[in-house]
Amino acid sequence: MSIRLQGKTAIVTGAASGQGLATVRALVSHGAQVMAADIDDDGLSRLQEESAAVATQTCDVSNSADVEALVEAAEARFGAVHAMLNCAGYLRAASVVDTTEEMLNRIVDINLKGVFYGCKYAIPALQRAGGGSIVNWGSINSTVAEPDISVYSATKGAVLMLTKSVAIEYAKDNIRANCLCPGGVKTPMVEKFFDDELLASEEAQRQYQPLGLISPEEVASVAVFLVSEDSRKMTGTSVVVDGGYTAL
Template structure:
């Protein structure tokens, strides 16, 4: 299926996990894809795989908390592809800590990457989307934007802010045919979560506990989030904007203390 033929996309945090899956899905659906990641080698591995499969793709090392790097990469993508129609602002960091416990440095870092990075991606993509006659922005929020989880004050704050920022931008740019939506994944089997399980005292018990917090009683896979992202990028969602689409297996309807039976 080539429903994204003619779309040209930037994916931040595209070197692994959800971002890599999004890049692969957009390319498989016919889009041109620019893969950005703070790990430049990882970004290039993803872009090379896409090129090997016949897609037009390139990569760049980008720290999304550095706005000049975001601006340069977005402009480069528009130049290489001839225009830019899409940005998926996926890059993020997960730094734990309660309101009292999180350090100021960690607070500043999680806001700089998760929130400032999304703002920068939108800021520099919007002029290109406007020139293209419209387009789609997809921001990566989280189920933690919708329900409270102990010990994740900074992360939750940024993800909740992304939902609000998405709605604000949708209002500001809707008349220019620029749609802005966000995704709220639940627990997804990403390299970050795999590391948590590897280092847990009882990995199997932790996996079972996390599984039971979802109504579907399992984790999600990166490809499932990528499918939702492709929908929001495509014209199939042409009347969808300002929406936070949950891709969480029912996590947010149970809540962190809930358990599926």
């Protein structure tokens, strides 16, 4: 398999760090042009310096006007949009009783509304391009529950169902939509929820996930596959990259 994305333009949210950053770099390495979006202006500035194939735009995915403007900017800059990768996410841990209304709203606004807005505003652009691919970041918690992340899990389950709906509605337009579901990934957002022993010990990591924790680059390579023509008959599905976590 040799993935070629020359002449393709992708939008990536949550692009300044973690899985989003790794995904931007992976897309560029395969020839794509990328509009990278985040709320972290400093991170975007550093990313833009890496490659002429990357343009950046500040975007709060919980703000529909920001997401609409992001898609418009990508079309204006590159001429067309061929892929939308909704990677931006937010994780806060608390029991159901201890979850505040502020936490609830913030998690829903970013993880669910942000993905919805990304799909809503990217679909017309993909239609104008003759089709394309949407990759929505779910999680292992799209299908399995864990303690103290009830709202996070609820939003990730909703993202999976949203993805399936988009896939069914827009297959006629040659638009594919898949839900990428990572397990424990070594990113700043996720690592703070693991104890130091697990982070320091490969054995402990393998007890948590049979293949150990996942690097952002390992998730990004799957995202690139889902954008490419090599996955052209894949739509409406969840693609799990979890090191064996859900097999336990």
